Amino acid sequence: MKCALITGGSRGIGSAICIQLAKDTNYHIIINYNSNQTAALETLKAVEAEGNTGEIIQFNVSDNENVTSQLNTWQENNPDATVEVIVNNAGITKDGLFMWMPKEDWDNVINTSLNGFYNVTNFFIQKLLRNRYGRIVNIASVSGVKGTAGQTNYSAAKGALVGATKALAQEVAKRKITVNAVAPGFIQSDMTAELDEKELKGMIPMNRFGTPEEVAHTVSFLVSDKASYITGEVININGGIYS
Incomplete structure (x- = not known):
């Protein structure tokens, strides 16, 4: 049985990725969640509705x-x-100005996005190398590419994830393992629900927030055979916010 593991797969972008991979691939979908079992089971139901198999697994990345x-x-x-496929999607935000940022908020964000990538990917990497095939996709952020005020911790975690993506890609490329990142901008999800969408739309050349599905389509492409010569790449999905 060939499987795809999606961390933070119960809601938002993670859930959309699980459902898209269920549509586009034959992978057994492993949906990781930390606390929201109900949402994870709903995602599993949606995966099975696409005629695919899946399961949920609880751990804190x-x-x-x-x-x-x-x-x-x-x-x-x-x-x-x-x-065969690992999508490192789990992440949290604890926004605030750096000068008032408690160490706990710094540590929690770094531990989830960056150390979470290490903990999950490192568990599987030797197996992927032995099998001589794999697809690793890391969900970064526009914050990790251009930096976002009020998100120094999140920008640091996601920026580090971009660097890790590029380095690991070079280490494992000979074994037909690709390592890529996608960097979403403002996407409609629980994470952005508190933001003032009307006000922020003006910063986005496309004048709208993206959808989780728009991110999921790109992830689905990167895990497919069509993307077999793409590695170490960061694909921005942000409606045109680049500076």
């Missing part, structure tokens, strides 16, 4: 021991399963 024990247990229960 920022907790290395938790990740390792849960994934080891999963692997023991599914000895014939191979994870």
